[in-house]
Amino acid sequence: MAPYAQGERLSPKPPATGGKLLSLKGNWAFQRLRKGRAGRGRFVNVKWLPAGELRVGIVVSKKVGKAVVRNRIKRRLREILRRLHLPKAHLLVIASPEAREATFAELFQDLIRTLKKSGLIQ
Secondary structure, X not given: OOEOHHHOEOOOOOOOOOOOOEEOOHHHHHHHHHHOEEEEOOOEXXXXXXXXXXXXXXXXXXXXXXXXXXXXXXXXXXXXXXXXOOOOEEEEEEEOHHHHHOOHHHHHXXXXXXXXXXXXXX
């Protein structure tokens, strides 16, 4: 196992869930999620609607930080979502500016708590 930021370690392999996440495409998909179920956490907010397949959109605004920081947060969120067994839905994950200070483990816990609050997972 290779070390991660600040001494964190990832498990050797993510579960075999098919690998790549499908992305939400187009403005219409994002606009439609405004009517979806919502959950708010310390580092992320989520919105989702039931759908025929799992599609994920990750939004990290410039308020969070420069490109390197935003991309690190997106990579971490994608990896967390890959490791979860999520039901078929269109899911929007919005990172808050506080996410720049969060470790992988803190993001993981906050995202799970937020998904539970929104009712997507039990």
